[in-house]
Amino acid sequence: MKISVVGTGYVGLIQSVGLAEFGFEVVGIDIDETKVKQLNKGKSPLYEEGLEELLKKHVNKNLTFTTSYEPIKDSDVVFLCVGTPQDNEGNADLRFLFSAVEKMKDYLDEKYRVIVIKSTVPVGTNRKVKEFLKGYNVDVVSNPEFLREGIAVYDFFNPERIVLGFEDLSNKKPIEIMETVYKYFKEKNVPFIITNWETSELIKYASNAFLATKISFINELAKLSDKVGADIKTISYAMGLDKRIGDKFLNAGIGYGGSCFHPDEILFVDFGDGLECMTFKELFDKLSKDNKRCVKVLSVNKNLKLDLVNLKLITKRDYSDDLIVLKTSMGREIKITKDHPVVVLSGDKIQVKLAENIKEGDEVILPTGEFGNNDVITIDVLEEIKNTPLIEKTFLNNKNMVLNEFENIRTYLSNKYIHDVKKSGTVKAKDMLPIRSILNKYNYNSNRLFTVRSKSTTIPSKIKIDGDFARLIGYYLAEGWISEDGKKNGAIRKRIGFSFGAHEKEHINDVKNILNKLGIKYIEKIRNGSHSIIISSKLLAYIFEEVLKCGNNCYNKQIPPQIFNSPSDIKWEFLKGILRGDGCIVKLNNNKNLVIEYGTVSKKLANSLLLLLQSLGIVASLKRCYNNKSTTLTYIIRINGLNQVKKIGELFGDKWSNYKKITDRYKRNIKPIGYKKFDNYVSLKVKSVEREYYDGEVYSVETDNNLLISSYGLLIHNCFPKDVKALIKQFENNNIEPILIKATDKVNEEQIKWFFEKIKGYYGNLNGKTFAVLGLAFKPNTDDLRESRAIKLIDMLLDSGAIVKGFDYVEKARENTINMYKLNKSKVFYGYNLYVLDDLYEAVKDVDGIIIATEYDYNKEDWKKIGNLVKEKVIFDGRNVLDVKKVKKLGFKYYGVGRR
Numbered sequence: 077m078k079i080s081v082v083g084t085g086y087v088g089l090i091q092s093v094g095l096a097e098f099g100f101e102v103v104g105i106d107i108d109e110t111k112v113k114q115l116n117k118g119k120s121p122l123y124e125e126g127l128e129e130l131l132k133k134h135v136n137k138n139l140t141f142t143t144s145y146e147p148i149k150d151s152d153v154v155f156l157c158v159g160t161p162q163d164n165e166g167n168a169d170l171r172f173l174f175s176a177v178e179k180m181k182d183y184l185d186e187k188y189r190v191i192v193i194k195s196t197v198p199v200g201t202n203r204k205v206k207e208f209l210k211g212y213n214v215d216v217v218s219n220p221e222f223l224r225e226g227i228a229v230y231d232f233f234n235p236e237r238i239v240l241g242f243e244d245l246s247n248k249k250p251i252e253i254m255e256t257v258y259k260y261f262k263e264k265n266v267p268f269i270i271t272n273w274e275t276s277e278l279i280k281y282a283s284n285a286f287l288a289t290k291i292s293f294i295n296e297l298a299k300l301s302d303k304v305g306a307d308i309k310t311i312s313y314a315m316g317l318d319k320r321i322g323d324k325f326l327n328a329g330i331g332y333g334g335s336c337f338h339p340d341e342i343l344f345v346d347f348g349d350g351l352e353c354m355t356f357k358e359l360f361d362k363l364s365k366d367n368k369r370c371v372k373v374l375s376v377n378k379n380l381k382l383d384l385v386n387l388k389l390i391t392k393r394d395y396s397d398d399l400i401v402l403k404t405s406m407g408r409e410i411k412i413t414k415d416h417p418v419v420v421l422s423g424d425k426i427q428v429k430l431a432e433n434i435k436e437g438d439e440v441i442l443p444t445g446e447f448g449n450n451d452v453i454t455i456d457v458l459e460e461i462k463n464t465p466l467i468e469k470t471f472l473n474n475k476n477m478v479l480n481e482f483e484n485i486r487t488y489l490s491n492k493y494i495h496d497v498k499k500s501g502t503v504k505a506k507d508m509l510p511i512r513s514i515l516n517k518y519n520y521n522s523n524r525l526f527t528v529r530s531k532s533t534t535i536p537s538k539i540k541i542d543g544d545f546a547r548l549i550g551y552y553l554a555e556g557w558i559s560e561d562g563k564k565n566g567a568i569r570k571r572i573g574f575s576f577g578a579h580e581k582e583h584i585n586d587v588k589n590i591l592n593k594l595g596i597k598y599i600e601k602i603r604n605g606s607h608s609i610i611i612s613s614k615l616l617a618y619i620f621e622e623v624l625k626c627g628n629n630c631y632n633k634q635i636p637p638q639i640f641n642s643p644s645d646i647k648w649e650f651l652k653g654i655l656r657g658d659g660c661i662v663k664l665n666n667n668k669n670l671v672i673e674y675g676t677v678s679k680k681l682a683n684s685l686l687l688l689l690q691s692l693g694i695v696a697s698l699k700r701c702y703n704n705k706s707t708t709l710t711y712i713i714r715i716n717g718l719n720q721v722k723k724i725g726e727l728f729g730d731k732w733s734n735y736k737k738i739t740d741r742y743k744r745n746i747k748p749i750g751y752k753k754f755d756n757y758v759s760l761k762v763k764s765v766e767r768e769y770y771d772g773e774v775y776s777v778e779t780d781n782n783l784l785i786s787s788y789g790l791l792i793h794n795c796f797p798k799d800v801k802a803l804i805k806q807f808e809n810n811n812i813e814p815i816l817i818k819a820t821d822k823v824n825e826e827q828i829k830w831f832f833e834k835i836k837g838y839y840g841n842l843n844g845k846t847f848a849v850l851g852l853a854f855k856p857n858t859d860d861l862r863e864s865r866a867i868k869l870i871d872m873l874l875d876s877g878a879i880v881k882g883f884d885y886v887e888k889a890r891e892n893t894i895n896m897y898k899l900n901k902s903k904v905f906y907g908y909n910l911y912v913l914d915d916l917y918e919a920v921k922d923v924d925g926i927i928i929a930t931e932y933d934y935n936k937e938d939w940k941k942i943g944n945l946v947k948e949k950v951i952f953d954g955r956n957v958l959d960v961k962k963v964k965k966l967g968f969k970y971y972g973v974g975r976r
């Protein structure tokens with residue numbers, strides 16, 4: 077029997093080597109070329125005990141790996157083991173699965189095959205796959221996987237049950253084939269659950285949810301045991317003897333491993349054309365509608381330089397508790413949940429602290445400096461409007477082009493009167509779409525676009541965002557507006573206007589010149605000291621509103637994504653426009669000093685302007701205030717410091733000459749206050765940490781490097797992820813209130829804090845104390861740090877000023893910890909009080925206490941020797957694994973979880 081396994085991650089790889097060990101001829105198929113190459117050389121990309129040995133034994137014999145789906149042709153059975161990660165709403169994302177099924181179709185012929193879904197999939201997925209494969213000679217079988225990372229190879233050969241779901245239990249063919257594939261297990265008397273698709277699919281989810289509940293149950297009880305002097309280990313042992321309860325997963329400990337943002341907090345998102353400033357809520361809502369988009373968010377690279385990273389996940393949940401409001405110097409602030417990790421500076425190293433542990437005087441980071449593509453961007457108007465209703469109403473005029481190209485374009489013309497086309501040089505823009513490359517032969521300025529209603533105002537078919545146009549956008553954001561007015565026949569006219577004070581001749585002329593250069597007609601209205609320049613063009617309004625996403629009123633304005641992607645000289649030109657329009661130079665101190673101020677009521681404009689300035693190396697401060705009589709919050713961006721003021725002042729053109737004298741008279745080079753400057757960032761001091769009760773939704777995100785730039789340009793760690801959240805989501809999708817699972821989640825959240833308080837209670841003050849933390853990964857024998865309680869505990873210890881010496885038996889787990897904290901490769905000292913050691917005895921040397929964080933059996937270690945190495949004989953056993961009597965006899969003080 078020949079078998080293909082599609083997807084060679086944890087599940088697929090183990091399935092492949094396991095089936096090869098049974099003697100089948102197996103081909104592993106994966107889209108990841110590097111992985112495939114590595115596997116064919118007998119190297120395992122992931123750490124699992126015994127895996128590499130088995131791989132080496134079979135590779136290039138009865139086991140091969142490829143990126144091609146061709147082997148499906150010869151296969152009798154195809155296992156689908158691709159990933160099904162959480163999508164933005166917390167549902168399983170089935171794109172990989174369906175893409176694999178789609179690809180597979182090309183290789184399915186009249187031969188009968190069994191397609192087995194091993195990936196964890198929501199109820200109904202097997203049915204959907206079968207429908208997708210309608211007409212093909214296949215049966216679809218559900219076969220959920222229960223392996224546990226860390227002992228995955230063992231689990232493959234020693235399963236507790238084999239669950240198989242079929243479409244029709246009277247159809248014996250697929251059942252027999254699956255029994256042949258899993259003959260080894262049948263012979264070992266492993267129970268086989270033969271059932272329908274839906275039951276099989278739900279078994280997997282039910283098992284997961286129940287295990288989490290069991291852990292939280294015993295953890296909650298452990299707290300009481302601790303207080304009253306009962307022993308949780310004995311309790312769980314006794315409970316476990318009752319067969320109805322069972323003893324597994326009743327070990328008390330420090331829980332399984334979110335923190336979130338307030339919905340109005342900001343992040344900077346790139347959908348492909350530059351940075352857009354969005355609130356968490358807006359991004360969530362957008363991705364809920366269209367989650368197929370590849371989204372990048374602004375973060376930093378290893379050197380803390382601004383950089384884009386992938387957004388992996390965004391979820392929301394209800395929250396009713398205090399939020400922490402962190403307020404820093406330079407007017408930055410952010411609202412996050414208490415347990416949200418924040419990046420702070422400690423010396424010149426970065427560290428992560430929970431929001432509730434941040435103190436006044438802690439320093440947060442504001443990355444500065446260039447980033448982005450630095451390309452001069454050209455807006456292709458036809459391309460932008462081609463899928464909008466506007467295309468129907470748009471015409472293109474270029475007589476020269478029409479005459480020269482008439483033979484090429486005539487068959488595309490929908491206009492009956494071809495003669496008219498030749499005479500006027502005007503074609504329907506829609507007709508040009510299939511042949512729009514012809515237009516590239518002509519200067520864009522000569523290809524003029526217009527809509528029926530405003531024939532006289534034409535715009536070029538392409539607009540380059542050069543310095544001039546960037547300035548025009550700047551003027552628009554400061555002084556511009558878009559209005560709509562209905563005409564008699566119901567057609568809507570859109571106008572874009574720029575309103576200046578009549579005395580602002582320099583800026584008025586600048587706008588007029590830019591428009592003249594583009595050949596765009598305008599009218600001028602001068603009234604009551606104001607001078608307006610007005611353009612009547614739906615197309616141009618569309619460009620400003622939809623393509624540049626500038627907004628159309630003072631509350632929703634923001635800097636176009638395209639400006640962030642433009643070279644710095646163009647960014648400076650943009651700043652000229654916006655500052656000349658709305659900025660002002662203010663004299664202070666009896667005209668001795670100057671500051672530059674810019675005010676806006678748009679939170680997004682304030683955020684995007686601060687970030688743009690930051691990317692140009694200018695650090696501005698922010699003040700939020702309510703203008704006289706107004707209930708609207710105004711954001712005032714203020715630039716100070718001689719060098720910064722000079723640089724920005726020059727953007728004001730003629731006006732600056734009146735002020736320049738003042739800066740020339742500055743006696744000393746007054747440095748801006750409120751921040752400290754480093755190579756790629758500045759640090760801001762936390763001025764206050766306030767609590768604010770909040771009852772509503774909060775949002776959780778994960779990025780590729782766990783960092784992101786949030787409101788007002790601050791560098792923030794992403795949220796801590798949680799599996800149970802995904803389970804809660806599934807209940808909610810089916811309109812069932814997940815009362816028990818929600819409680820499970822809450823208990824888990826509390827558990828680690830409780831354990832930490834216990835440690836703190838013992839010492840009083842953790843500052844300067846040294847601890848050995850034994851275990852780093854989320855569970856034994858794996859390198860996976862996701863949701864690791866050990867890491868959370870380490871963060872809490874470091875936060876309190878403790879020194880941590882971490883150890884894990886798995887080398888890759890140690891390496892991953894080093895990389896996660898972004899420290900250099902040397903394995904000993906990592907900047908901020910964290911050491912990762914290769915030897916347990918080195919780790920415990922001279923420590924004030926030992927903390928067990930991952931559930932290994934440390935009883936096998938020489939505790940007498942350990943007792944001689946430590947400074948103080950205290951053990952905090954977060955996993956209740958040690959033989960209490962034995963260690964107590966050796967003179968250790970022992971503190972477990974619900975056990976003394």
Ligand SMILES: NC(=O)c1ccc[n+]([C@@H]2O[C@H](COP(=O)([O-])OP(=O)(O)OC[C@H]3O[C@@H](n4cnc5c(N)ncnc54)[C@H](O)[C@@H]3O)[C@@H](O)[C@H]2O)c1
Nearest residue numbers: 083084085086087106107108158159160172176195196221
């Ligand atoms: N890891 C576990 O402990 C575990 C346990 C039980 C069930 N599961 C479930 O099994 C499934 C796989 O999990 P995993 O941990 O092995 O995931 P993984 O991310 O480790 O591996 C998935 C693999 O599929 C490959 N892939 C993606 N699209 C593909 C395509 N179109 N064609 C071929 N290959 C493709 C990827 O390159 C990757 O190598 C998931 O549904 C997961 O929920 C995982």
